[in-house]
Amino acid sequence: MKGSSRRPEQVGETVRQVVTDALLREIRDPRVGLVTVTHVQVSGDLSVARVAVAVPGEEAERQRALEGLQSAAGFLRSRLAKVLSTRTIPELRFELDRGIEHAARINQLLAEVRREAEVEPAEGDD
Secondary structure, three states: OOHHHHHHHHHHHHHHHHHHHHHHHOOOOOOOOOOEEEEEEEOOOOOEEEEEEEOOOOHHHHHHHHHHHHHHHHHHHHHHHHHOOOOOOOEEEEEEOOHHHHHHHHHHHHHHHHHHHHHOOOOOOO
């Protein structure tokens, strides 16, 4: 295993830190409210960073947040250029992380099953 194989992971972690910090301190776009960076996946050649974000609210709010993030991508990339020692600064592509939604839906379904199980007496209970 070559040492460079961890490079996309390392760059991804730096991207996550820089984007998270900028969202907290510098981005003033009202469309980008409570955005959480959940993970970053960087291509092997370091040319593209897919930044997964969780955005609370309705679908329309999520889409507005993505638009705000895309409009801030150039600014965020310039912040990255100051921190990364790589020749290539990855292009930032933002996408919604649906994993949290799926996990919440699974938890909701499990809670419903538990409630139903509590209401129905078990077989053989007298």
